Amino acid sequence: MDMEKYLDLFVSEATEHIQAAEKEAGRLQGVAPRPESLNALFRHFHSIKGMAASMGFGEIASLSHAVEDLFDRLRKGGAPPGMLADLVMEALDSTSAMVAWAAIGEQRGKLTVDTAAIIDRVRANIPPLPAGGALGEKPAAPLLELEPAAGRLWQCLVTIDAQAEFPGARAALVIRRLQKLGQIVGTTPEREALQNPQFDGRITVDLVTERPEAAILSAVKDLLDLKRFEVREPPAAPPAPLSDTSDSTQATVRIATATLDRLLDSISAMITRRGALAEAIRTRELHKAREGLDKLSESINDLRGQVMLIRLMPFDNITPRLTRMVRDLCRKTGKRVALEIVGADVSLDRSVLEEIIDPINHILRNAVDHGIEPPATRELAGKGAEGVIRIDVSREGDQVLVAIEDDGKGMDGDSIKAAALAGGFATEAELAAMDEQQVLLLTTIPGFSTAPKVTEVSGRGVGMDVVRTRIEALHGHISISSRRGKGTRLMMTLPLTVAVIDAFVVECQAGLFAVPAGAVARVESVEPARISTTLSGSFLASQEEADGTGRITYIPLVHLDEALGGTPAGRPAAAVQVLAYQANGARGALAVDRIRERREVVVKPLGPPLERLRRYSGAALLDDGSVALILDLVNLSGA
């Protein structure tokens, strides 16, 4: 369409609006603006915007649109910014200059006015809406007046073309047409959603009508931008609502829109970077491709970090349940217990949090049932009648520590040993070699129980073996310490998140394995001279750096093949790759044939029955499609 012939008209009419607006703006000086002035100014800029947009004068349209928005907000009760008159005058001057340039056919874009800066200034001065909504704004008019109707219920599935302008208004036209056939008894989403800019063009309309299906179809068939329209009879009965009494933490997440915006930003960045990478590959520029890959990885990390944050949930979310349970237990056992929770504001991945509810419950049951003594016994022992269970949650790097401590009678190492011997869980020689920690951990062997009788509270449900299995399935660890007469402390070390871990991918005769990097203190190539081999095994001589003394310590060294059941290879002939680690307080070193790479791996749980293999905490799928089992260093060294 040839717009040149409208140019004169545009210039003269826009100039009229500018002059009238200048006059109104002059009245704003130093006084509270009157509603008539605000309305008039709104209309002037609205008119200029519409004409400029039609002429293709983008800058004029954008500027007048910004001022229009400003006055729209002001006339709805927003507080006028200081220097409003100056701001409007400045906008009018620029508009006027741009219109003048346009009048002589000067190319837009080569203007001396910095439109963008003025637009920013205007937009920055748009006040927020007053609390309680817009003043003087009419309450939303009902979209449709309902008329009584009878007939059959139909579900109309409406899809408006995604490219359509104002899809909500298009949908409103469809609803209006259907309305004429009978009565609309409901829509999904609600009709109010049509005005939402996020409305995606899909709406289901429940219509009661006596008219046949063909009449419904033909009522809407000529409507524009109606991409799909289907009519069907609704399901016989509405689906039963999902039970919300389920024991697990709710599976839905409320996300702030600002967070969603950030996610979208990250994804946009990824798309851009993917484009750059594709371009570099197409032009075979290796350097650029590497750079592009780095940038893309950066975006992915960024996105992952954001999603992880969304998944975090404070420990506090489960404390009401724990408190309730302890209270119930006290009532059943006649004991008195105060539950103290410290660090409830520490956040964990929601799936970790869900998974640790049962183990914590069980530990609390044990503490109340076996740990805390009856009030009379406690008083005899010089303790307060009320026992104390303390849950201490803290964060350490990318791990969360949950300590559960009671001031009860503590665990009896001798009884545990006796029960282990009697039950055939360990030989006398094995027991003799065990330290206190290992003895206490015997209680986590399946089927092990020292309880003289199965009491109502802790004899059922998960046992300590299940507690340990659950925690390890989350790539966590459990340790126990206890002092007779003083109490027991269980410590759970949990990863902040479960889905992805940083790991070394290593090779040995047995295949490919992943070692969680969190536990690895350092990686080095070790000369045979530094390795001493004795009858009890190999040791790596290592200079102590941590305490600055520089003294030599010897760390147990084992080759991965050996740890997995192969025969000891003795001292290697050449330098070997070694990962020095610290797991559950114990230090060790693992020799491997080759360290392939350090990378992030997505952890897949092994599932039953493989999850019983304590040496492995999961499996990781690698880029080439091969699978690496993820080593559990604590259980690997302890085995």
Added chain:
Amino acid sequence: MTSDSHSDPNMLTVLIVDDALFMRSMIRDILTNTGKCKVVGEAANGREAVDKYRQLMPGLVTMDIVMPELDGIEATREILKGDPGATIIMCSALGQEALVIESIAAGARDFIVKPFTPEKVIRVVEGLTRR
């Protein structure tokens, strides 16, 4: 208005309502160029639109929303009160979707979003005349 403007039964008679002469001229040209429309009148605000509608009884009204005196939505309501069969399409601008939805509830038959192009206008007008 000459009497023959209503005489050709194949021509759709149109009343253009917009406070900007510029917009009215553009819409007039676009509609006239289709060869199917005859612009029988123009109005620069809602009050004028209601009066002109009663006089001319056009087959179609293009209605701007933001106007002095009486806005387009109110004018639509008044026109439909007098003639429930009136065909009114709204001329709206970006950011006015809520007003358009309100107009549809008031009885508007369709809408066009500015900036206007002949394609947009023709598409809507042809959609209406097919009915």
